[in-house]
Amino acid sequence: MMEMTLRWFGPGYDTVPLAYIRQIPGVTGVVSTLYGAAPGQAWEASEIGALKRCVEDAGLKLVGIESVNIHDSIKVGAPDRDQYIENYITTLKRLGQAGGIRCVCYNFMPVFDWTRSDLARVLPDGSTTMAYDQKIIDGIDADHIFSAMQEKAGGHLLPGWEPERLEKLAALFDLYAPVTQDMLFDHLAYFLRAIEPVCTRYEIGMAIHPDDPPWPVFGLGRIMTGRDNLLRLMRLVDKPFNGVTLCTGSLGADRNTDLPELVHALRGRIHFAHLRNLRHFGPGDFEEAPHRCPQGSVDLIGVVRALKETGFDGLIRPDHGRMIWGETGLPGYGLYDRALGAQYLLGLWDAL
Ligand code: DNO
Numbered sequence: 001m002m003e004m005t006l007r008w009f010g011p012g013y014d015t016v017p018l019a020y021i022r023q024i025p026g027v028t029g030v031v032s033t034l035y036g037a038a039p040g041q042a043w044e045a046s047e048i049g050a051l052k053r054c055v056e057d058a059g060l061k062l063v064g065i066e067s068v069n070i071h072d073s074i075k076v077g078a079p080d081r082d083q084y085i086e087n088y089i090t091t092l093k094r095l096g097q098a099g100g101i102r103c104v105c106y107n108f109m110p111v112f113d114w115t116r117s118d119l120a121r122v123l124p125d126g127s128t129t130m131a132y133d134q135k136i137i138d139g140i141d142a143d144h145i146f147s148a149m150q151e152k153a154g155g156h157l158l159p160g161w162e163p164e165r166l167e168k169l170a171a172l173f174d175l176y177a178p179v180t181q182d183m184l185f186d187h188l189a190y191f192l193r194a195i196e197p198v199c200t201r202y203e204i205g206m207a208i209h210p211d212d213p214p215w216p217v218f219g220l221g222r223i224m225t226g227r228d229n230l231l232r233l234m235r236l237v238d239k240p241f242n243g244v245t246l247c248t249g250s251l252g253a254d255r256n257t258d259l260p261e262l263v264h265a266l267r268g269r270i271h272f273a274h275l276r277n278l279r280h281f282g283p284g285d286f287e288e289a290p291h292r293c294p295q296g297s298v299d300l301i302g303v304v305r306a307l308k309e310t311g312f313d314g315l316i317r318p319d320h321g322r323m324i325w326g327e328t329g330l331p332g333y334g335l336y337d338r339a340l341g342a343q344y345l346l347g348l349w350d351a352l
Contacts, residue, residue: 001212001313002307002311002312002313002314002316002349003023003028003029003030003063003102003315003316004026004027004029004267004316004317004342004345004346005027005028005029005030005031005063005064005315005316005317006021006024006027006030006031006317006318006338006342007030007066007093007317007333008021008031008032008055009032009033009035009079009159009202009208009330009333010032010033010034010035010051010054011051012035012135012331013035013157014330015156015328015329015330015333015334016081016329016333016334016335017207018030018058018060019053019058021060021335022058022059022060023057023341024342024343025343025346026333026342026343026346027060027334027339027342028037028060028061028063029060029061029062029063029064029315030055030060030061030062030063031062031063031064031065031066031105031272031315031317032062032065032102033065033066033067033068034047034048034051034158037169038164039069039070039072039084040071040072040073040074040084040087040088041087041093042086042087042088042090042094043068043090043094043095043292044094044184044222045094045097045098047067048094048095048098049098052098052250053114055213060266061099061100062100062101063100063102063103063315064101064103064104064105064207064272065095065101065104065105066093066103066104066105066272067104067105067106067107067209068088068092068104068106068253069106069107070088070106070107070191071084071087071088072111072172072175072176074088074187074191075110075176075184075187075188076176076179076183076187077177077179077180077183077186077187077190078175081190081191081342082194083267085195086285088200089195091196091319092104092198092199092202092204092282093198094196095201095202095204096201096202096203096204097202100203101202101204101247102185102204102208102270102271102314102315103204103206103207103243103272103315104144104202104204104205104210104313105207105208105272106206106207106208106209107208107209107211107224108188108208108218108223108224109211109212109222109224110179110184110185110222111172111173111178111220112145112160112217112218112220113159113160113161113174113212114160114250115132115145115149115212115213115217116130116131116132116149116331117132117133117136117137117138117140117146117152118130118131118132118136118152118287119149119152119153119331119332120152120154120323120331121287123287123322123324127322127323127324127337128322128323129287129288129289129322129323130287130288130331130332131286131287131288132213132253132285132286132287133226133285134283134284135268135284135285136286137217137218141168142169142173142218142219143169145218146161146169149161150163152331153330153331154328156329156331157330158331159174159330159333160248163187164337170221170305173220176221178218178322180221181195181221181222181223184221184223185223185233185236188208188223188233188236189233189236189237189319192206192236192242193237194240196239196242198265199241199290200239200241200317203335205240205241205243205271205314206240206241206242206243206244206271206294207243207244207245207270207271207272207273207314208224208244208245209224209245209247209250209274210224210225210226210230210245210247210250210251211223211224211225211250212243212247212249212250212253213250213253213254213284214226214250214251214253214254214257215254215284217279217327218244223326225254226251226254226256226257226324227257227258227261227262228263230244231265231266234266234269240269241311242269242271243254243266243269243270243271243272243273244266244269244271244272245270245272245273245274246262246270246272246273246274246303247274247276247319248273248275248276248277248298248300248303248319249274249276249278249288249298249319249320250274252277252278252297252298252316253278253286255280255283256260256296257305257318259298259299259302259306260299260303260305260306261306262303263303263307263310263312264309264310267310267311268298269319270307270309270310270312270314271314271315272314272315272316272317273303273307273312273314273315273316274317274319275291275297275300275303275304275317275318275319275341275345276288276291276298276300276318276320276321276341277289277291277292277293277296277297277300278288278296278297278298279296279297281297288320288322288332290322290337290340290341291318291321291340291341291345292305294346300309300345300348301348304345304349304352305347305352308349308352312344316345317342318339318341318342318344318345319332319338320332320333320338321333321334321336321337321338321340321341322334322337323337324336324337
């Protein structure tokens with residue numbers, strides 16, 4: 001069954017109370033994570049249990065994890081990767097035993113997670129949104145992108161930009177230097193084959209998040225960039241557990257990607273959908289738009305229609321929202337605009 005969710009960063013990290021999320025009509029679950037857990041570490045059953053209880057006490061369900069991050073040794077195929085894969089398997093087993101977790105979202109981006117050149121661009125209506133302009137990114141030294149993003153975040157801890165990675169940036173670049181795109185595919189397939197039994201046993205769908213933006217940044221190769229590579233990964237480990245997070249904002253940054261067609265091509269393999277809109281200005285130059293179709297460049301109506309046509313029964317969440325009505329919080333992850341987004345998406349779903 002399709003389930004509408006919101007991302008929630010966990011106690012002490014999120015600025016939005018679960019009690020408010022519960023009041024959004026049609027939102028029954030959240031996806032969350034153990035925010036303090038370092039990539040490569042096995043999650044404690046007690047901590048998973050505490051997170052689950054916290055969500056359930058608020059009348060919601062913990063239905064997905066975003067993210068269980070992948071240790072760099074797994075991505076680069078280092079000799080010590082097996083111990084980190086073992087830890088990942090332990091985490092998946094404990095998540096499975098906790099019950100109710102339908103999918104785990106993860107990414108395979110080298111060094112940097114999602115990247116933006118502006119976290120609070122002021123729009124004509126007075127709201128603020130996040131934006132990306134390749135020309136600005138090209139002018140930032142990779143060594144400074146961490147501090148640039150943290151500064152733009154105004155003191156909030158950005159998901160995917162945890163400070164401990166900052167300290168070893170130069171070493172990370174060295175680690176990835178010899179890693180080609182084909183090698184990234186091999187390392188990803190090695191990882192997926194190793195976790196297949198635990199995923200199958202506990203019916204957990206692994207939902208890889210596309211690279212955001214879907215092209216190389218700072219000279220680092222990226223592989224989850226569009227239709228052909230997503231399908232290549234599906235064929236490489238051709239089992240239902242190996243699936244995708246259909247992120248329309250990430251994939252839609254490349255205007256050549258036909259998103260409704262991609263939904264059909266990935267039939268049965270989309271475990272999670274992150275639905276949001278963008279406004280394009282030119283190649284590599286876009287800003288995040290309100291979810292509603294006429295306000296952006298992404299055919300969200302076509303995407304929701306394709307999800308319905310293909311019998312989608314996974315998790316959906318509205319994605320990054322603007323900051324509206326004076327709200328402050330984690331860039332992209334305030335309450336109000338995401339709640340509007342959820343209503344728009346549910347409206348489409350119900351009407352179609
Ligand atoms: C940003 C998010 C990403 C995403 C990870 C998945 O807003 O879409 O940080 O959660 O890439 O592992």
